[in-house]
Each structure stands twice: as C-alpha cells, then as structure tokens.
Amino acid sequence: MSDKTVDRVAAATPAPVARKIKGLSDRAIAWIFVAPTIFLLLAINIFPLIWTIRLSFTNYKANRINREPEFIGLRNYERILTDSDIWLNMQATAHFLFWTIFFQVLIGFTLAWLINKKFKGNDLWTTIIVLPMMLSPAVVGNFWKFLYQPQIGLFNYIVGFFTGKDPSSFEMLGSVNLAPWSIVIVDTWMWTPFVMLICLAGLRSIPDYIYEAAEIDRASKIRQFFTITIPMVLPFLMLAVLFRGIENFKMFDLVVQLTGGGPGSTTELTSINLKREAFEKWRTGYASAYAIILFVTVFGLASIYVKALNKVKER
C-alpha cells in the first residue's frame, strides 16, 4: 500500500466521519459486523423454533384460526412416540440412511482412490462426476420418475437389456419391494460425488514421506493401504458419513418428487410424514412436537459432527 492511497483516502473522508469511524473500537466493530447475522438468524430461526416448542404443547390447528388452542402438556409427544406407524416411518428412514451411506462410501472411496492415481485429465472427469450433486434434488427426482416408468423408462429398458427381463414386468416406483431401493439408487447417483470429494481431500492430505518411509521398511502395497491409507482417510470418511446422515435424515425434496412417499407408506420418510401432518391434515400442534423430535435428533448429530470436525482440524 503506497502513501498515495492513504492520502487519497484521508482527503476523501470528511473529517467528522473520519473521526467517528476512527473512534470505533475493535469491539464495537466486531459487534456491528456480527449483529445483522445474529439478528436475522434470531428472527428466522430461533424465534420460530421457540414458537414451535410452545405450539408442541397445544392442540393448535393452523387452518382454524378462530379456535383458541388448548394447552395439552406432553400429550402430543406421548402420541407420536407410541405410534407404531411413525415407528415404521423411522425404519423406512433408517433403511434409506443405511443403504445410501453404504453405497456412497463404497463407490465414493473407490473413485477417490482411483482419481488420486493422478492419471491425465483427472480433474476434468472429476468435474463431470460431480455434476449430479450440484443439481436441484426436486428436479432430479422429477426426471428420474420418467426414467423409472415401467413401459417407457430408460432404466427399465437398460435393466431389461442386461438381464433379459421384460422391461414392463417390474415397476421400480409402484412395487412395495422395489420402491425403497429406487430412492436409494437415485440418492446414490446424486451424492456419491460428495463422499468422493471428501475422501479425495483426505487422500491428498497424506504426506508422501509416510509412504516413502513404508517403502523403505519394505511394507507391501496392500499393507500400506491398510495401515496408512485407511486410517488416515478415516476421519474424513467419518465427516462425510455424518454429513450425509444428517442430510438424508431430513430428506424431503428428492423423494417427495420421486415417489411421494408411496406405494402405501413404504418410502414415507419422516420429513414427508411430517409434511402430511403439518400441511395436509393441519395438525399444527402435533406436527410441532414431531418437528421438535427431529430437531433434537439433528442437533445431537450436528454436535457429533462438529466434534469430528475438530478432530480433522487438529491434523
């Protein structure tokens, strides 16, 4: 920075203003800078959250404004947590969570490991692989619905082509057995790149000299993989798993467009169920209690995530 800039700034700033700004302490500036963000989050996140907690103890219905809501204590929570249908929704969510994470970690790590072999043009191909995760989940769900059509869909045609099955003999979205897998396939297609990128960051953080030392000790490549690569990438993998876990626990847009929760309620994940209670049946108080249960779960997972993040940071 030359003196010229300073002079220009000094000349351009009116004296009273300059004094005023200069008078601000670092502490005042810190608060001025942080305050708008905190205020916005208080207004749009925290205030509504407190409101939700309050509503969760009532039998309020948002489509009947005139009726005075009654305070009914913990009854909403009691009803949700003993409801075996909601328990089934949770299990559908668990199925979705488990298998998406399983496939995404398996494929994502393999891809990252291959890309880390630094073949020519790897960054361009990485970008192409990443494309699906940048797209709108709702729109992705919408066009996969087209690919899954039993008579005309490309997915059924390709499966039929390779297995010799009649493409109209199975319905990915219409059958109770296949629908839970149809959402796993689309989510895996979409989010494997994310796990891949995180693993790649992990692989690239391993310094070369560790491998060089292992080479000097005549450790085999397989041994190096299991004693160096895997343990060093594990914290990163952990982050990817937690992140995908949280995201898929609250999955809504992709699945609602793809299956709408059906057939029956086989793909009715918790968020879809919650939407039904809140915005179709208008049981606002009940849905608020449901929302709080989801909140607390996500919040708990988020704190584990931050702990894992700190572990990676220490590296």
Next chain:
Amino acid sequence: MSNFVNGLLRFRRGPWEMLATIIIALGVFMLMQPFVIWAFTYSFITTLVGTVMFIIVSHFPEDD
C-alpha cells in the same frame, strides 16, 4: 479406561464429550431400530439428555 474414569471424575472435556456422544448415538439408534417399540418411545428423551449434556460438557476445561 482408568484415564477415562479419571477424566470423568475431574470434569475434563474429552471423556465427558465421549460419553455424551455415545448417549446421542444410542438415542438415534433407538429412534430408528426395528426391534422393540419401547426403545423407540424412550429414544427422544435419550437423545435430548445426550445433546443437552454435550452442550454443557463442551465448556469443561480441556485435558492437561
């Protein structure tokens, strides 16, 4: 193991956070497991206890 117990007794952050993490993980597992419904019923309170505990113990002093 004795380090862990020692840390708990001296209110150190590390072991208490570990305990809170285990409780949260247990709560989440109870919420989504397909085996017994009473575990589902008590999952929310378990996760809540774990989360509140996590927020409190993350202010304990670090290990020395």
Next chain:
Amino acid sequence: MSSFSVTEPTNRTKWFAGTLVIAYALITMIPLVWIGLTGFKSPADAISYPPKYVIGSDSEAGFQPTLEGYVNLFTTRTRQTQDYLDANPPENWADEIVRQYDMVIVGPSKFGERFMNSVIIGFGSTFLSVFLGTLAAYAFSRFKIPLADDLLFFILSTRMMPPIAVAIPIFLMYRQLGLSDTHLGMILLYTAVNISLAVWLLKSFIDGIPTEYEEAALIDGYTRFQAFYKVVLPQAATGIASTAIFCLIFAWNEYAFAVLLTTANAQTAPPFIPTIIGIGGLDWPAIAAGVTLFLLPVMIFTILLRKHLLRGITFGAVRK
C-alpha cells in the same frame, strides 16, 4: 517424470484407474443426456418402446428432433375447430408446430415468470447472505468475540435444521406479517439458510489471509473499516466469489420452502416444473425441456468454475 518416486503410480496403474473413472463418469451422465434428448422429441417419440436415441435417423432407434417440447413449455394452447384453423394461417414457426394437433397458441405459459422468480430470489438472497456473511466472518476471524465457538456452532446448526420443521412456524409467522408468497419473504428465508454456510466458508478464507497486511495498513493510519475494505476484501475476492456461487446454487435448487410457502406470485421453478401437463397426462418433452433449461446454468457454472467449486465443497465440510 524425470526423477523416480515411490509414490508416483506406474503408467499401467494410471491407465487402469483412468479407464474405471471415465467409465463411471459416462454411466453417471446417461440420465442427464437422456433428459436433454427427450426435450427435443415429440411426445410420441418420448414414450416409445424401445427407446429412440439416434438424432435425425429414420431407423427404428431414430427420431426427428423437434422444438415441440420447448414450444409447449413456454406457451398455453387451445384446441380449435377446423374452420378456424383454415381461416387463420399459422403466424410463425411455433404456431406451425402446434397446428399439427389442431391447436393454436393463445399466450405465454407461466414458466418464464417462474424462471424469473428463481433468478430474482436467487440473486437477491445470494447478495444479502454474502454481504452479511463477509462482515460476520471477518469479525469472527479477526476479533475476540465472547462465546465465539458457541455462536459459530449455533450458526452452523441452523443450516442443519430440517426445512419442513422450520417451515411450520415460518408459515404461521409469514401469514401474520403478510410475507407469504412474496419475493422479499423468500429472499429473507433463503438468506437465513445460506448465511451459515457463507459465514463458515468465508471465515476459512479470511483466516487464510495473513494479518500482517492489515496491521501494516493500521500503522499507516488506516482505520479498521478502511483496512477491512481496502486490504482484506480484495484479497478475499476469490473466496467471496465461490461462496456466492454456493449460495446461488442452493437458492436456485431449493424446493421444500418454495412449495410450502409460495403458490403463485413468488413461486420458483422447481415446484412448477412437475406440474406441466400436456394432452392426456404429463407432457414429458415439455418437462424435459424445462428441466434442461433449469439445470443447464448450474452445469455450465460447475464446469467453468470447477477449481473454486471443488475446493469450496471440501472446505465447507472439512474445515472449520
């Protein structure tokens, strides 16, 4: 490679790895290519079995490209009697395409409007969240703020909240304030969601800028304010730009809030596209055309700005 290195993979390994990765990339692209193709098919070709995939060929697997899907996407049409059609010759090429179904174009569809809503809300919320996020990130990076870790965790956790759960009170609140189905309401909401990402990403970028420059500037007689916008901002420009792209993509793609809180005036494209109906069911070519137009900007952005974006994704998830 001139020097021998034990960590450098052999050529055979590279070839093998490259082949597998390229194979995966090609397979992963099939759905996107298919949607792009479907946008240029006639409704009959779009749902034919076996599927048609050769452009402009007369063979069984070929189809003649047409702009029907795009015309249907942007217009509303009505059926007319033969007399009317004979009396009024088609006005332009789009009208001509519609005529083969005995229909005439009567006006624009809502797609253009919905697309513009996406643009307005996307850019509005991106600007706000980057602006506020930069200020907050600078403060968190440079000053001692009491309970900074708790505040940062609080900011991060707001992003992790399930949108449907947040939507219940927001819906009630917006109804009270008259913000339902308005651009301003959606901009504020998306800003609130994006700001957490903005603060975390930008903090990591600003943390990477050495404090020496600012200190030198302060000694030169700059105030904190001046040091911030004359010294720090230019150096954080790359970080700010890539944060902006992330915020923009989020706002562009968002569906849950949009479908619950908007109905007409401020509705964005994602809830609108699936509702496009043609003759006798869903008009797949028109939907595919809408999907293509909607996804294309994001894909182009991703490819052009891949360096910053890829770094940003890992930064956002891995760095604190």
